[in-house]
Amino acid sequence: MKEQSIGEFEELVLLNVAALHDEAYGVSILENLENKLSKKVNISAIHVALKRLETKGFVTSRFGGITGDRGGRRKKFYVITAAGKKVLDDVYSLRTSLYQQIPNISFN
Amino acid sequence: MQQQQPPQKWLQFLRWFCKDDFIEEIEGDLTELFEKRADHSVALARRHFMWDVIKTIRWINMKKRKIESITMYAIDNYLKIYFRRFRRGFLHYSVNILGLVLGFTVLFFVLLYSNDEMKMDSYHSKSDRIFRVIEKSETEEGTNYYSSVANPMAPAMKADFPEIVESASMVYFGSATYTYKDKNIANRNYAIVTSGFFNIWDISILNGNPLKDYQGLAGVVLSEDFANSLFGDEDPVGKVIETRLDKTEVLAVMKNMPKNATYQFDIFFVTDINKWDGRISQFFKSWDSHFMATWVLFREGTGPDDVLPKTDAFLSKYMNDDQKREHQIGFQNIQDMHLHSDHLTEAGGDPLRAIPYSNNQFVYIILIIGACVIIIASLNFINLSSVQALKRTLEAGIRKVNGASTKQLRIQLFVETFITILLAFILSWVLIALLLPYFNYLTGKTMYFDEFFSLDLVGYQLAAFTTTWILSALVPAVYYAKLDRAIFMTKNAFAGKGDRLRKAFVLVQYTISMGLIIGVVVLYNQLNFIQNKNLGFDNSGLITLDINSGKARGSFKGIKDGIAKHPGVVNVTTTTRVPGEWKNLPESDLLLSKNAEPITASHYGFDSDGISTYGFKIIDGSDFSGNDASDTLKVILNETAVKSLGLEDPVGKSIWIQEDTLSRFQVIGVVEDFHFESLYEPIKPVFITSWNNPIMVIDYFVIRYNGDPKQVLTHAENVNAEFDPETPAEFNFLDEQWRRYYKADETRGNFIMISAILSVLISVIGLFGMIHYTVERRTKEIGIRKVIGASIPTIIKLLLKDYLVLLCVAMLIASPLAWYMLNDWLATFAFRIDLSIWIFAFAFLVVLLVSFMTVISRVYSMAKSNPVNSLRYE
Numbered sequence: 001m002k003e004q005s006i007g008e009f010e011e012l013v014l015l016n017v018a019a020l021h022d023e024a025y026g027v028s029i030l031e032n033l034e035n036k037l038s039k040k041v042n043i044s045a046i047h048v049a050l051k052r053l054e055t056k057g058f059v060t061s062r063f064g065g066i067t068g069d070r071g072g073r074r075k076k077f078y079v080i081t082a083a084g085k086k087v088l089d090d091v092y093s094l095r096t097s098l099y100q101q102i103p104n105i106s107f108n
Numbered sequence: 109m110q111q112q113q114p115p116q117k118w119l120q121f122l123r124w125f126c127k128d129d130f131i132e133e134i135e136g137d138l139t140e141l142f143e144k145r146a147d148h149s150v151a152l153a154r155r156h157f158m159w160d161v162i163k164t165i166r167w168i169n170m171k172k173r174k175i176e177s178i179t180m181y182a183i184d185n186y187l188k189i190y191f192r193r194f195r196r197g198f199l200h201y202s203v204n205i206l207g208l209v210l211g212f213t214v215l216f217f218v219l220l221y222s223n224d225e226m227k228m229d230s231y232h233s234k235s236d237r238i239f240r241v242i243e244k245s246e247t248e249e250g251t252n253y254y255s256s257v258a259n260p261m262a263p264a265m266k267a268d269f270p271e272i273v274e275s276a277s278m279v280y281f282g283s284a285t286y287t288y289k290d291k292n293i294a295n296r297n298y299a300i301v302t303s304g305f306f307n308i309w310d311i312s313i314l315n316g317n318p319l320k321d322y323q324g325l326a327g328v329v330l331s332e333d334f335a336n337s338l339f340g341d342e343d344p345v346g347k348v349i350e351t352r353l354d355k356t357e358v359l360a361v362m363k364n365m366p367k368n369a370t371y372q373f374d375i376f377f378v379t380d381i382n383k384w385d386g387r388i389s390q391f392f393k394s395w396d397s398h399f400m401a402t403w404v405l406f407r408e409g410t411g412p413d414d415v416l417p418k419t420d421a422f423l424s425k426y427m428n429d430d431q432k433r434e435h436q437i438g439f440q441n442i443q444d445m446h447l448h449s450d451h452l453t454e455a456g457g458d459p460l461r462a463i464p465y466s467n468n469q470f471v472y473i474i475l476i477i478g479a480c481v482i483i484i485a486s487l488n489f490i491n492l493s494s495v496q497a498l499k500r501t502l503e504a505g506i507r508k509v510n511g512a513s514t515k516q517l518r519i520q521l522f523v524e525t526f527i528t529i530l531l532a533f534i535l536s537w538v539l540i541a542l543l544l545p546y547f548n549y550l551t552g553k554t555m556y557f558d559e560f561f562s563l564d565l566v567g568y569q570l571a572a573f574t575t576t577w578i579l580s581a582l583v584p585a586v587y588y589a590k591l592d593r594a595i596f597m598t599k600n601a602f603a604g605k606g607d608r609l610r611k612a613f614v615l616v617q618y619t620i621s622m623g624l625i626i627g628v629v630v631l632y633n634q635l636n637f638i639q640n641k642n643l644g645f646d647n648s649g650l651i652t653l654d655i656n657s658g659k660a661r662g663s664f665k666g667i668k669d670g671i672a673k674h675p676g677v678v679n680v681t682t683t684t685r686v687p688g689e690w691k692n693l694p695e696s697d698l699l700l701s702k703n704a705e706p707i708t709a710s711h712y713g714f715d716s717d718g719i720s721t722y723g724f725k726i727i728d729g730s731d732f733s734g735n736d737a738s739d740t741l742k743v744i745l746n747e748t749a750v751k752s753l754g755l756e757d758p759v760g761k762s763i764w765i766q767e768d769t770l771s772r773f774q775v776i777g778v779v780e781d782f783h784f785e786s787l788y789e790p791i792k793p794v795f796i797t798s799w800n801n802p803i804m805v806i807d808y809f810v811i812r813y814n815g816d817p818k819q820v821l822t823h824a825e826n827v828n829a830e831f832d833p834e835t836p837a838e839f840n841f842l843d844e845q846w847r848r849y850y851k852a853d854e855t856r857g858n859f860i861m862i863s864a865i866l867s868v869l870i871s872v873i874g875l876f877g878m879i880h881y882t883v884e885r886r887t888k889e890i891g892i893r894k895v896i897g898a899s900i901p902t903i904i905k906l907l908l909k910d911y912l913v914l915l916c917v918a919m920l921i922a923s924p925l926a927w928y929m930l931n932d933w934l935a936t937f938a939f940r941i942d943l944s945i946w947i948f949a950f951a952f953l954v955v956l957l958v959s960f961m962t963v964i965s966r967v968y969s970m971a972k973s974n975p976v977n978s979l980r981y982e
Contacts, residue, residue: 025133025137026133026134026136026137027137027140027141027144030137030141042159042160042163043137043138043141043160043163044134044160044163044164044166044169045163047130047133047134047137047164047169048166048168048169051130051168063132069139069140069143070135070136070137070139070140070143071114071119071135071136071139073132073133073135073136073139074132074136075133075136076132076133076136
């Protein structure tokens with residue numbers, strides 16, 4: 001099978017899923033992301049990214065319990081999989097190794 | 109606190125389009141976000157919610173509706189197969205579509221054009237009831253129709269016929285200028301109308317009231333554009349301007365006339381005939397003057413048929429029997445004005461038409477051409493697609509073995525043809541959108557792309573689409589039905605089937621294209637002929653300057669001498685009319701003796717420089733002396749006039765000229781015949797008198813120049829302004845004015861040429877497809893022939909022979925048809941080319957060469973190929 005790749009926004013969402021372990025669902029990811037990025041993100045972008053991550057096998061999902069909030073709809077929680085973790089590690093190590101190759105540039 | 113609800117409509121919408129698997133999560137998240145935001149502001153939260161729902165509309169979130177029916181599965185499969193084939197046989201399919209695209213494009217342009225022609229002047233809300241009065245005059249010389257009718261016709265009709273609820277007179281008196289403060293503009297696009305006019309035509313008033321009372325002879329209504337150029341930013345309503353009717357108040361400003369109006373009026377003078385006095389009032393009330401265009405509006409439910417039987421009694425009130433015979437009444441609907449005015453004789457009071465009358469016949473001709481081209485394209489398409497379908501017997505066989513019925517196979521064909529035609533349709537729309545500016549330029553029209561989707565045209569488009577679709581799918585579908593299962597499984601089961609039909613189609617295609625090509629060649633030859641024919645004088649290098657005021661007319665000698673001073677000016681003359689006249693040319697009766705039979709001749713008045721400025725040749729006698737007093741009763745005749753009068757040795761003889769009175773003139777010279785009308789007309793008798801003749805006043809300076817006309821124009825303008833500062837100078841180049849006679853023919857020529865070229869192109873594409881198919885089918889045969897020893901030329905001959913015969917037969921059919929029709933057209937010209945055999949030969953050769961050049965490489969490569977390969981084929 002072809003090596004699964006990951007886009008920039010997907011990577012951000014996936015990082016959030018990993019960071020919010022077990023508490024990651026649409027709204028919490030959105031809030032966390034908006035906090036960190038300090039800019040507006042649309043929820044549907046996150047939904048789409050989550051769907052893609054799920055088909056690529058980087059996250060799995062389960063439904064939470066019914067509450068009175070959310071119009072009676074359940075939350076859908078996402079958890080990172082081993083493959084998801086590996087992809088994050090790969091991206092991370094690639095970035096770090098490239099970053100370390102940067103010679104000491106002075107911008108003064 | 110009461111829990112806020114998200115907007116229910118949007119929630120329902122979300123539930124409607126969103127996939128069931130996702131709705132739980134998405135709706136939940138959106139609602140949660142809404143609830144959180146609603147703590148701050150409910151309105152904002154609602155807006156955010158809507159936005160979120162809109163952003164959720166993505167393909168991935170959509171419910172995919174399951175295809176449940178067998179038919180949908182089948183169509184899905186047909187589409188897949190179609191696009192696969194398209195990719196594999198790209199050349200074939202694109203050639204096939206290209207032919208159709210060209211055909212549709214021509215057809216659509218024809219539709220656009222003829223629709224535009226037929227819709228001329230139909231924008232009036234009451235257009236079905238608006239009629240123009242036409243007078244028919246029956247005399248010994250023939251029947252003439254005039255759109256200028258007796259002056260008091262309008263008020264009399266309204267008073268006498270209960271069916272006519274409104275009427276108006278409309279008249280035009282030549283040049284006009286308009287002055288406001290220091291601005292002075294000449295504009296001939298005006299009409300003098302009576303107030304009823306505004307109840308008949310749709311004229312949208314932007315500001316002011318056209319029916320308001322006014323001081324003086326008339327008030328004016330100005331078009332937006334004209335008001336802008338005269339007044340700039342000022343509000344024109346209520347201002348007084350200086351016009352040919354003295355001081356005139358601006359009553360109103362109207363929208364510019366729509367582009368599909370024959371008359372593009374900028375100014376209406378609104379007048380009440382009762383306000384005029386003296387001679388002019390007499391003129392308005394005289395049943396002997398026929399100068400007014402008259403518009404009438406019929407009561408709803410009535411029409412000309414209700415009034416016509418009563419017109420005889422009506423006229424008896426105002427005329428005696430003889431006059432009545434010369435002025436019978438008819439009506440013409442305003443919508444017929446553009447295409448059905450060929451029979452009208454031009455007369456004095458008609459306002460300037462911005463869009464010249466056209467004729468019905470040409471609209472029919474191009475509709476026929478459009479139909480021809482689309483027939484060629486469809487036949488082509490049928491041929492190529494049936495060939496293609498027949499090659500697919502293996503696929504059909506497998507489908508059948510798997511249980512497909514013949515009906516299903518046919519449906520497949522219909523689906524595929526549908527897609528192809530749809531593609532062609534869309535492409536031709538694109539092509540039309542791209543080519544429309546050029547097309548407008550070519551036809552002198554202003555059409556917009558959106559007109560193309562007007563209701564009528566969409567109907568025609570649908571008809572064209574369905575006809576092509578059904579016909580082109582039908583032919584191969586019929587073959588499919590005939591076959592039994594076993595044969596299906598071989599690859600070339602249909603080889604040779606339907607060849608005769610296909611050849612018949614090719615024959616029809618080529619007959620039409622050749623007919624069109626012959627038509628184009630003849631048309632261009634004829635137009636070329638008349639434009640280069642010797643007119644009897646040189647019409648290039650001549651400038652005319654209109655004499656539009658009494659001031660200029662009074663001091664014409666000074667102006668003439670002034671203009672002559674410029675070194676670029678070879679000659680100047682003052683004349684009443686010019687050859688190729690665009691205003692009306694006066695005619696008078698010439699008589700040999702007081703009681704002799706008169707002949708009608710056209711009149712020109714020249715000064716003593718006239719003959720030499722135009723370059724006419726005096727073949728007998730002499731020119732005017734230049735002595736005004738003695739020239740005034742002298743006359744020069746053209747050869748035709750001398751012949752018609754039966755004058756022998758004319759110089760020195762006397763003739764009588766009937767105008768208001770009968771006066772005796774002495775013939776001093778004979779001038780060689782020259783053309784003074786379009787070459788549709790034969791040369792008629794002409795008599796030339798001195799400028800100070802009793803028939804007509806001088807109206808033009810005519811300047812023959814050398815070198816740069818610009819300097820001459822500036823010079824003449826300055827001289828004119830010196831003597832007459834108020835009237836702006838109006839110049840024309842005489843040869844350009846001559847060209848207007850043939851403008852319509854040129855447009856037609858271009859139109860027909862383009863369709864002819866396209867039709868040949870489509871036919872060639874068709875031929876290419878056919879030969880391609882033939883070559884493919886006969887691969888093995890050719891291989892065997894080569895092994896036995898056939899040479900390359902033999903094989904080329906073998907492949908092309910059939911088609912050469914087809915082309916010859918097409919030629920034989922097309923020639924007499926084209927000959928017959930073109931002869932009719934040529935007969936309308938008084939001076940014309942002969943239809944020689946060479947024109948036909950030329951057309952044939954062109955088509956032959958173009959066709960065979962296209963296919964020869966394919967045929968040659970086949971003939972040259974190694975028989976080993978071809979024998980292994982299949």
